[in-house]
Amino acid sequence: MHLPLPAACALLTAAALFTGVAPAHAADPAPITVVTSDFEDGTAQGWAARGGETVAASDAAAHGGTGSLAVTGRTAGWQGPSLDVLDVFEKGTQYTVTAWVRLADGAAADSARLSVERHTAGVASYDQVAGNTAVSAGAWVALSGRYTLATDVDFLRVYVETADTTGSFFVDDVTVSYVPALPIQTDIPRIRDVVTEFPVGAAITAAETLGVHGELLARHFTSVTPGNALKWDATEPAENSFSYAQADPLIAYAKANDLAVRGHTLVWHNQTPAWVFTDAAGAPMTATAENRALLLARLENHIRNVAAHYGDDIATWDVVNEVIDESQPDGMRRSTWYAVTRLDYIRTAFTVAREVAPHAKLIINDYNTNVPAKRDALFNLVAKLRAEGIPIDGVGHQVHINIGWPTVAETEAMLQKFVPLGVTQQITEMDVSIYRDNSESFPAPPADRLLAQAYVYRDMLALFRRHAGEITSVTLWGLADDNTWLDTFPVTRKDAPLLFDTMLQAKPAYWGVVDPSRITPPAASGCAVSYRVTGTWPGGFQGEVRITNTGAAALAGWSLSWSFPSGQRITQAWNGTPRQSGADVTVTNAAWNGAVAPGGTTSFGFLGSWTGANTAPSAFTLGGAACSVT
Structure with a gap:
């Protein structure tokens, strides 16, 4: 029923990817x-x-x-x-x-x-x-x-x-x-055949198991994570009243297609019914001995039922989720769990999970673990609890990132931090937003953002594969761009954070994972950059950068990147938004100067600091494409 794309179409797609252009689908069906x-x-x-x-x-x-x-x-x-x-x-x-x-x-x-x-x-x-x-x-x-x-x-x-x-x-x-579904592409490499160092999975809802979605999932991935179906509000909406109506079909699909299952999640401060945090009289819990005992009893009962229901069908559990708040003196999130029980809810969760699921890998999962303060707080917690004998097998790094953050070096430091603990590490919820901040919104993903995203996937997967001795699985938080939580969080706008687009066709990001040679940037003739220092004083300077669009197509938005050769730092900017990590700088357009016609120019300025030398950058890229320097 689902035939391979014609050879001519495959060649056209490859050519488009070589120039960094997002190709239209061959014969897109009409809505x-x-x-x-x-x-x-x-x-x-x-x-x-x-x-x-x-x-x-x-x-x-x-x-x-x-x-x-x-x-x-x-x-x-x-x-x-x-x-x-x-x-x-x-x-x-x-x-x-x-x-x-x-x-x-x-x-x-x-x-x-x-x-x-x-x-x-x-x-x-x-x-x-x-x-x-x-x-x-x-x-x-x-x-x-x-x-x-x-x-x-x-x-x-x-x-x-x-x-x-x-x-x-x-x-x-x-x-x-x-829109009538396109057949999935069967003439492109399967991700599971290219990335063999560890299982590569996707978070799913029931929709991802049906029709062409189910075909795409089974073809490319080796594991699945039920995104919401195993959370407390889905499995125990009322006290001691358990329901597996959402999760059971997903587990059955996984078994039928020989896919491993990651269970997500037994304990979280979100998506937990209000009754869990009410005392014996029905009032909100406060930190009393009675409430501590009641809350831990409810937690134990929940885990004994849910984890036991699936037994060996679930080989990995995110036991507790998002417990770190690096802004707190002790690094712990001030959830009701913590307010009533302190660390005992984490101790109880892992101890009971080990009893009920003795063969499962038990993971503590969190986001922004590339941020040093959060990474260190999580490290300290895991080290402390493992020293007590709490059976934490591994650390889950969510890796919800974007095209400008974090760097590969920051991510590698995250992985290296936990190596001395001897724990399993897993990438549990990866996606790469095409947006750099909450002010941006595109009616359709720009080609330069999709190209930049492809580079991020290329570099991150290469990093993970280099650390295959520590990483035991990588999971993407979704199957394709038609169903992603980032469409509504942190703001409502269409995002495109995954490897397949809304029609389930391979994106440049997919090629960044399976064959990076297919994402060569556009020719350097598309942009020219002029960089000059307009004023200088001891320890500081003012700079101006002018961008000329030398290509044939108008820019709908731009992002210019370079590396400072002498340790300079941008302290303030106008007509653009800067981000700097070490020597690496990226400046994106302001709301009023993103559109640049062919032959047109735009500019921005900044204040910076310097010590010893103030050498000008020698190379610039616009949306990943090298620019000539004038």
């Missing part, structure tokens, strides 16, 4: 629209209230045409318009849902989101389609996201809700569409 609600006929067109609010057609405001849907009389944020899509959505098909929203005049600013309510055998579940998006009375805002129905349901409605207030709002021009 098929299955729902359109424009409210131009004066009716609600099937939309109905979820609670006691009023939902009715209105001509008071419109995004397109003269009509919209007005939502008034709300008393709760979840109240809003909903549409029955039970007979529209097919399991395994990914839909794009878009709705235009604006608040009514006088309503306080808020955030709105798109959600789905689904029922299976009368049990309700809720999924987010588009994350919190700022809305106001001043302009229409599009809420847009992708959704895949992955389970059988007997009730399915999509709805609009708000985050904080209960003001009135309008909805207009709602569309639901899908």
Whole structure:
């Protein structure tokens, strides 16, 4: 059914990658629209209230045409318009849902989101389609996201809700569409055949096990991590009432496809039901002896049930997750777990997990472990607990990074730090955002960002493979760009952090892993850079950098990188945002100067410090491409 790409298409893709250009897919299928609600006929067109609010057609405001849907009389944020899509959505098909929203005049600013309510055998579940998006009375805002129905349901409605207030709002021009799936590429190397030093896995939901997603997953990866299905809110939503409805199908898929499973996670301060942290009287727990005993008993009961349910089917567990806060004097996160039990919840979790799953590798997992203060705090905790005999087998480094941070050297220092402890190390949640900060947003991933991302994957995987003696697995936090948590965190925008794009086709990042020769940067003729010192004084100087676009295509955004040869440091900049690690500097465009036409120029300035010498840099790259220096 899924045929290899024609040879000509494969050659075109390779050529495009050689020049750093993100290629279009061969014969991209056109979207098929299955729902359109424009409210131009004066009716609600099937939309109905979820609670006691009023939902009715209105001509008071419109995004397109003269009509919209007005939502008034709300008393709760979840109240809003909903549409029955039970007979529209097919399991395994990914839909794009878009709705235009604006608040009514006088309503306080808020955030709105798109959600789905689904029922299976009368049990309700809720999924987010588009994350919190700022809305106001001043302009229409599009809420847009992708959704895949992955389970059988007997009730399915999509709805609009708000985050904080209960003001009135309008909805207009709602569309639901899908793009027929492309076949996965079967004429490219399998990741599992190229990276053989350790298992390479992906975090999954049920959607990743269906159709072409399931084919892609089984073809390239050797392990899976259920992203949410094993967390406390999914497995024990009410006390001593255990449910494995979300996780069991994922484990069954893994067994059927000979994939190892990483269990994530037994203890976390997030996604833990509120009842866990209430005392015997139902009040929030405080640090008393009684509450300590109760909380540890609940923890032990949870682990004994969940870990025992899966037995040897799960060979690795992230036992505790994100317990470090390097800003605290003792380095520990001030969660309710810690406030009530201090370190005893970690001791209990690992001790009980070892009893219940004696053959599993038991991991303590955290993010930003490349940051020295956090890395050191985690090291100290693991060293202390292992010295007590607590069975911590390994350290999990999440590695949620971006195209500009961290450096390979910082990441290698992270790995080397834990070698003396003799623990297993695993890369547990890797993704590489195309954004450098929260102010950036692109309607589509720019080619230079995808190229820069490919270099990051190339360099990081090469580092991990050099340290194969310490690293026993690498897991990506997702399968493809069509389903990534970074679309809604830390802000709502489309990100592209993984190896395969939204159509499940290989990206430059994929080639960075399996064949880095395929990501040669563009020719040097695309940019020219002028660097000059405009003023100097003892210990300080002022510089100006001018970029000329000598290529044939306009720049939609830019990032210029160089290395200072004499230890200079940038202390302040204008018309650009600098980042510096050691001698390496990257400056990205400001909001107003990212667009540079062919033949056009842009510039930025900075203040810097120097000692001994102030030698000018001799080489610059723009989005990974070498520039001529003028």
